[in-house]
Amino acid sequence: xxxxxxxxPDMRRYSRVVVDGVEHTPSRAMLRAVGFGDEDFRKPxxxxxxxxxMVTPCNMHINTLAEEAGRGADEAGGKSIIFNTITIxxxxxxxxxxxxxxxxxxxxxxxxxxxxxxxxxxxGFVAIGGCxxxxxxxxxxxxRLDRPSVFVYGGTIKPGPKHRDIVAVFEAVxxxxxxxxxxxxxxxxxxxxxxxxxxxxxxxxxxTMASAIEALGLSLANSSAQEAVSRSxxxxxxxxxxxxxxxxxxxxxxxxxxxxEAFENAITVVIALGGSTNAVLHLLAMAHEAGVELSLDDxxxxxxxxxxxxxxxxxxxxxxxxxxxxxxxxxxxxTLLEAGLLHGGLLTVTGRTLAENLADxxxxxxxxxxxxxxxxxxxxxxxxxxxxxxxxxxxxxxxxSGKEGLSFTGPARVFGSEEDxxxxxxxxxxxxxxxxxxxxxxxxxGPGMREMLSPTGAIMGKGxxxxxxxxxxxxxxxxxxxxxxxxxxxxxxxGGPIALLxxxxxxxxxxxxxxxxxxxxDAELARRRDAWQAPEPAATRGVLAKxxxxxxxxxxxxxxxxxxxxxx
Numbered sequence: 001x002x003x004x005x006x007x008x009p010d011m012r013r014y015s016r017v018v019v020d021g022v023e024h025t026p027s028r029a030m031l032r033a034v035g036f037g038d039e040d041f042r043k044p045x046x047x048x049x050x051x052x053x054m055v056t057p058c059n060m061h062i063n064t065l066a067e068e069a070g071r072g073a074d075e076a077g078g079k080s081i082i083f084n085t086i087t088i089x090x091x092x093x094x095x096x097x098x099x100x101x102x103x104x105x106x107x108x109x110x111x112x113x114x115x116x117x118x119x120x121x122x123x124g125f126v127a128i129g130g131c132x133x134x135x136x137x138x139x140x141x142x143x144r145l146d147r148p149s150v151f152v153y154g155g156t157i158k159p160g161p162k163h164r165d166i167v168a169v170f171e172a173v174x175x176x177x178x179x180x181x182x183x184x185x186x187x188x189x190x191x192x193x194x195x196x197x198x199x200x201x202x203x204x205x206x207x208t209m210a211s212a213i214e215a216l217g218l219s220l221a222n223s224s225a226q227e228a229v230s231r232s233x234x235x236x237x238x239x240x241x242x243x244x245x246x247x248x249x250x251x252x253x254x255x256x257x258x259x260x261e262a263f264e265n266a267i268t269v270v271i272a273l274g275g276s277t278n279a280v281l282h283l284l285a286m287a288h289e290a291g292v293e294l295s296l297d298d299x300x301x302x303x304x305x306x307x308x309x310x311x312x313x314x315x316x317x318x319x320x321x322x323x324x325x326x327x328x329x330x331x332x333x334x335t336l337l338e339a340g341l342l343h344g345g346l347l348t349v350t351g352r353t354l355a356e357n358l359a360d361x362x363x364x365x366x367x368x369x370x371x372x373x374x375x376x377x378x379x380x381x382x383x384x385x386x387x388x389x390x391x392x393x394x395x396x397x398x399x400x401s402g403k404e405g406l407s408f409t410g411p412a413r414v415f416g417s418e419e420d421x422x423x424x425x426x427x428x429x430x431x432x433x434x435x436x437x438x439x440x441x442x443x444x445x446g447p448g449m450r451e452m453l454s455p456t457g458a459i460m461g462k463g464x465x466x467x468x469x470x471x472x473x474x475x476x477x478x479x480x481x482x483x484x485x486x487x488x489x490x491x492x493x494x495g496g497p498i499a500l501l502x503x504x505x506x507x508x509x510x511x512x513x514x515x516x517x518x519x520x521x522d523a524e525l526a527r528r529r530d531a532w533q534a535p536e537p538a539a540t541r542g543v544l545a546k547x548x549x550x551x552x553x554x555x556x557x558x559x560x561x562x563x564x565x566x567x568x
Contacts, residue, residue: 046124069152072241094170126237158229162192198227224329307380389515430459434468488516
């Protein structure tokens with residue numbers, strides 16, 4: 001569509017309120033200064049939400065991608081307007097107080113995109129995300145606004161030499177503490193692990209969420225499986241810009257796509273790829289914004305029948321760039337569809353159904369071992385285990401690949417913060433057989449639910465990966481692996497059982513019975529609860545204080561919703 005006569009009032013449902021009529025002459029005058037000509041006021045306005053920033057390699061190239069998406073929208077007869085939102089680098093802020101702002105940024109991104117698109121009267125938009133929280137933040141805004149829109153993933157980074165990535169750096173720090181990595185070796189890893197633009201290289205949170213969003217139907221085919229610096233990613237952006245105008249013409253909105261079955265497809269793909277535990281948190285939040293019922297128990301239900309097929313980092317061997325070279329996630333999705341594990345009749349942003357999108361997809365090449373066949377899975381059921389018990393009556397999320405074993409029992413080694421835990425691990429306070437407990441790091445207690453990549457990286461680097469377990473009311477980076485349990489709810493800050501633990505308490509985690517318990521009688525837990533005092537708020541002003549006041553439990557997605565608050 002390129003003719004002005006085809007730009008019907010319905011395509012300009014929002015922008016015409018801003019620019020049509022004598023009374024809006026001042027609006028048009030302002031827009032002329034930013035590049036509008038006479039003909040542009042008759043075109044649908046397409047916002048391009050860019051998360052470009054030099055804060056992180058994940059997003060450093062997105063300005064050029066945003067320009068390509070804008071060109072696509074303009075070529076299709078729209079008028080593109082690029083605007084920015086923020087990003088926080090998890091990899092840079094990890095292990096510092098700044099990491100408290102990471103999950104908070106998801107809400108800020110969603111709020112800011114909603115604010116600009118609604119405030120400026122854009123008829124549709126393209127959202128381009130790179131680092132972890134960009135992606136769910138973009139989708140949450142798409143669901144809230146319910147205007148024709150397409151999500152574009154900024155793309156994955158290329159691996160460094162010797163198959164290195166950011167997790168190799170964190171683990172090298174642990175190796176340095178253990179004496180197995182020299183200062184010179186650590187410096188060499190630091191200098192070479194991140195070779196350029198793009199999101200972290202394994203099936204960590206960024207690549208997990210990009211794959212989930214494609215499975216949801218909100219991205220064009222293969223958007224999740226392209227390198228950041230590639231011709232295919234440039235073309236993906238140009239197509240996305242054009243497609244938003246087509247969605248406007250056809251009146252297709254996110255609410256036509258985001259149904260319960262679409263979220264089931266996303267969960268299925270995340271499991272098959274061995275994706276990040278953060279997908280649980282983000283999919284719950286995205287579903288909440290879309291008005292779709294989704295709970296922790298849906299992950300268990302779907303996980304019973306969906307196997308892990310992707311041999312991808314952190315638990316596996318391969319990186320996203322290697323999966324891209326054999327066809328990305330499309331052949332996997334076709335395999336799952338043919339096995340009856342995906343809902344194929346659902347509409348996507350292509351304007352076609354998922355099954356139609358996959359109809360001509362070729363299988364993976366013979367001899368590849370990155371994605372296993374269904375009859376030879378890495379794990380016959382999900383690696384994402386939702387656990388309940390007297391330590392997590394509202395649920396917890398474990399990532400159990402099977403390599404760590406299926407159960408662990410040991411004495412608690414309790415820490416009140418990530419920093420204290422890291423010092424304890426590096427200082428040999430943590431011993432083989434321990435269950436490391438990191439508390440007061442939940443959505444409200446942190447605030448911000450920091451990721452525990454520094455402690456888990458140190459555990460792996462010190463050779464304790466198969467010798468200790470770790471539980472927390474915080475969460476984990478997609479790069480974390482080992483016997484780890486996060487999202488323990490209720491969190492410590494609201495008096496959850498994790499707040500009542502003492503050193504030496506015997507904890508049992510069982511992935512087969514999906515349980516997490518401490519060997520204490522109810523009466524003893526009640527006695528400790530009566531003696532427990534809530535800590536002073538960690539933040540009393542600014543965005544962290546507002547977030548802590550509004551945020552819900554991790555078991556409902558840690559969304560900022562007054563109706564879902566955890567505790568009083």
